Amino acid sequence: MNDSSLLFESLWLMVIGMGIVYGFLLLLVGILRLMSRVALRLAPDEPPPAPLAHRSIGSGDSEDLIAVISAAIARYRHPR
Amino acid sequence: MNDSSLLFESLWLMVIGMGIVYGFLLLLVGILRLMSRVALRLAPDEPPPAPLAHRSIGSGDSEDLIAVISAAIARYRHPR
Amino acid sequence: MNDSSLLFESLWLMVIGMGIVYGFLLLLVGILRLMSRVALRLAPDEPPPAPLAHRSIGSGDSEDLIAVISAAIARYRHPR
Amino acid sequence: MEEIDKLWLSMGIANMEWGQVLMMAVGCLLVYLALVKKFEPLLLVPIGFGALLCNIPVAGIGGPDGMIGMIYHAGIETGIFPLLIFMGVGALTDFSALIARPSTLLLGAAAQFGIFGTLIGAVALNYLPGFDFTMAEASSIAIIGGADGPTAIFLASRLAPELLGAIAVAAYSYMALVPIIQPPIMRALTTKKERAVVMEQMRPVSRLERILFPFVVLILCALLLPSAAPLIGMLTFGNLLREAGVVERLSRAAQNEIINVVTIMLGLAVGSKLSADQFLQTETLGILVLGALAFCMGTAAGVIMGKIMCYATGGKVNPLIGAAGVSAVPMAARVANKVGLEENPHNFLLMHAMGPNVAGVIGSAVAAGVLLALVGN
Amino acid sequence: MEEIDKLWLSMGIANMEWGQVLMMAVGCLLVYLALVKKFEPLLLVPIGFGALLCNIPVAGIGGPDGMIGMIYHAGIETGIFPLLIFMGVGALTDFSALIARPSTLLLGAAAQFGIFGTLIGAVALNYLPGFDFTMAEASSIAIIGGADGPTAIFLASRLAPELLGAIAVAAYSYMALVPIIQPPIMRALTTKKERAVVMEQMRPVSRLERILFPFVVLILCALLLPSAAPLIGMLTFGNLLREAGVVERLSRAAQNEIINVVTIMLGLAVGSKLSADQFLQTETLGILVLGALAFCMGTAAGVIMGKIMCYATGGKVNPLIGAAGVSAVPMAARVANKVGLEENPHNFLLMHAMGPNVAGVIGSAVAAGVLLALVGN
Amino acid sequence: MEEIDKLWLSMGIANMEWGQVLMMAVGCLLVYLALVKKFEPLLLVPIGFGALLCNIPVAGIGGPDGMIGMIYHAGIETGIFPLLIFMGVGALTDFSALIARPSTLLLGAAAQFGIFGTLIGAVALNYLPGFDFTMAEASSIAIIGGADGPTAIFLASRLAPELLGAIAVAAYSYMALVPIIQPPIMRALTTKKERAVVMEQMRPVSRLERILFPFVVLILCALLLPSAAPLIGMLTFGNLLREAGVVERLSRAAQNEIINVVTIMLGLAVGSKLSADQFLQTETLGILVLGALAFCMGTAAGVIMGKIMCYATGGKVNPLIGAAGVSAVPMAARVANKVGLEENPHNFLLMHAMGPNVAGVIGSAVAAGVLLALVGN
Ligand code: NA
């Protein structure tokens, strides 16, 4: 590859590259805004450690675990 | 190996396995009792750090080391 | 190699070896004395952290870096 | 335009497979359980995140040239990581309660019924369609009943690496569920009077006994069951560093630096085994069910052995401490204490339950040694 | 006498080459810059001393059987060291400022012009005699503009290991020179009024947001740009350990033990690439010049993007914080703060500049992913 | 019943060899010496326990697939562990006393007679039946006289790995015995008046000198004796981290995390060389006797050099500090101090003895370099 085709390719890379960087980060801006909105709805008053600090293992957790994983396996093995 | 011979083998493994686990730990119970009796005789008053804390290198240690290792080598090379 | 030539060689090794050890460390004595003299001239009053603690990046550092490395590259590529 | 094509082909969405999406969800679920439900977070956070990372398409982070794949190869295939964690466990564990009352070892022995009973269960599952466990696989599943993470990972990495992910997840999940699984079984198998038994205070244990203990255990293991020697050896080595008193630097390194760093690496590496191919199989459901069974059987066997000892000693042993024989240190001992307090709010069983609890660690390692000796090639 | 001959031939002075002497001097210069000028001492002390060690004749410390050569092979060729450092960076970084004001990500995006502009510059240099960069080499040089050491080392070790030494030295040197390189550019491109803009206080960020953040970033990366997933993955994993709150032990290990030990090893190993053959080339001068250019372009692009955002928001954004988009955490944010204080001694921009600053880390990793996907084999 | 057979054949007692029992006893003896007699416990506890583990039959913990065997392969065969420990030693050592009075280097030089004298002794032993040391083996044995563990392990792993176990055990045992071996020799060779010499206070050493010191030593080593460069290089690198003042994180990592973790691994790995085949040989007795001889000769040579310097300086040097030239830091310096105090209870020689003490470390590394250059392939 000679120098000028390299130069052309590097210009092209810049266009694509900055496009992806901007595209990626713009998308991230949007998703982060969404995330914050959802998070504030889920934990509105924000007593920060509250939903996590007190050990609240309901008696159904064990079944939950199996139920969720079973569903995942079922979908995987019979995707349609 | 078909399923029922596997099942038989696993029953057999349980018998042997639990046998060894119990045997091992029963033996350990006995040896630990013996150990405690010996330890309490060796260090009866138990001023815990005493036998270990004060640096008591007798002048014969160097010879001790060689004597003990020599004996081991001798036994190894001429076992009978 | 038989035992006596080994013995001769080990005597020889001792002469050379101790010669190098002494030579090396004697040289080091001299160089360390020189180093101390130079160091005390460079930092005579020895307010120990002074020459190093205050961040003194002159504006020419970047050019310094390139200048010094350029000189090194030049010498390497055209040694004479 | 060729670049655009190349770029599109390098994107995740162009290569994402259905199973990868599901496994990334499983990874997130594990982190969720760890953070919100406090399921063994030290292990399940790295395992879950490792699963997330290793199921990213194209990147190949868990593959032979990826970082986590290389960590798996160096640390788990060799067995080094679980052994280093066992060293740390030894350095963190005080065996005094066991030395003061060696008979509690029998409670730790009984709880290993959880392992061997599950072995039969796993083999029996083969009668169902979709299950076809070999003896090595059944043994690896059974070790979940040991309620001891490093032992389970060590054994599974030797006998059935393809099941390692599911086994590790089941082992740590059920260890976290011990406060839910055990109490009903304990209450069902004991009478009110048995649960109220107050045990007499333990004698103090001398420093010399604590120093001799690792040697006694290791030498017995060397004589009888050398296949358990790597596990027992590192456990007792860590414990000797702890009790020696003159190697504080090394003891601290084993308890902190080494165990923390290795836990991160081990977790990520175990996560790399949570791939759709290996995890999203009917077998995994079997493993999860059998794992629960294993904990129940181990608990029941421990409590029953506790009842036998209670009877044999004329009521000096509270059968509840038998449940602590499954290991799951120190959770199971705390559960025994809590159930005991329900009956008599002044009866603290914690220290008494620590004996069977640490005995369970030794018992599981012994059981692992038996399986390695008889089932391993 | 044969011994004397053997001895003489084993001496350094009998084998010393001209280039080795120069490279030992370069090693000493790097340590000097690190100690006296405080140029990123944590990296440049080991790099400089590594160069000194690896250029000692005969000893072969950097060779395939030498200690540092083996460390290079195990840690840099595999990419593990920069990834572990990135995990530590994640565990040390608070992304709150970015979560509170996601739009600052655009400043981090703009600053990546430094990377792609430098790519064109490197290719353009090929018109001069003595330069013959391939696309892979030009990309590795361009990543200096990311102002992020581990990213630069990770990319260079993959695309152009022969340039790794010069690239790492340039990256860390210019990161240290950020307080000198940036202010003139920032002042030239902004008006007095723009520099005096006072930004409004940021909202507090909830714990849930901080925990979700790593997942959001990683999953987006997995979907769109899996080639960046190793870097982004370890960064977000470290950050999750930090924010989880339940894995303090692991978070501390990532922030201290792992990052400190790996920094020593990584520095020594990078130093081993400072050999005369590879470093004392005209290309190195090109790399140094391009590196300076990269920082200038990144800074300028960030500031210009800041001006655009200032205009778009009706003057709510101080354009100076755009300069922090080049990363060089936390140096560049401090520079933005300092230049802002010159205009208005009560206007503290530090927290506002942290957003683009950490956004720059993500932006550079994304850019590295693009280069890996398009230029890598 | 086949299982029972398989089980019996997997038991330790069915496979235990006579030599393994003896070596397990030797391992216990080493731990006993470490714990009760306080013989260098940081090394002898892991070495002794490693010997115990590696002599367990069947388990193969020290074999090529065993954990400790793999650690040996990765850390000792490569030389990395002793070098990392040397880095830690450098980070822990204050060379001020040596910089203030460089002439004490000559005391460190003289003490290396212990190495070369022992070399002759080892070769002379070949005249006895049962001994047949090659030059490489004799050199490895001789290095015990350097009284420096990592140097001895580094050299032995290169020249005579089959003797490594015995050499490491002898080196650390005699280092622990320094308080017993040295005083009689010191008293026999000095007059009452010499032992009472009060030395003048040392000048303070500037920070610049302490920073330049590692470079001076390393560059001299690079010019003259590159075969010693790995050892001297890591020692001076560690010392630079210590004195730099701007890399506290790295200095702490070298002084704590790295040295502690590596000490555990190195000890276990050295222990794996304590096998019956390699240790229970007549040669081992020779090594133990020669090791004692080496320490005696080194001490004597150091004291005699001290007398010469005392005479040359008109009585300004107390010859007792010459004994500290054997290294065994800081034990030998404390011994010199103690013997001095016996004569004059107000004459504290400790700081004065630190100069020759650390000089001995450099001297031994130089001597190791000579042996590697002339005897190594
Ligand atoms: Na257990």
Ligand code: NA
């Ligand atoms: Na950046």
Ligand code: NA
């Ligand atoms: Na020495």
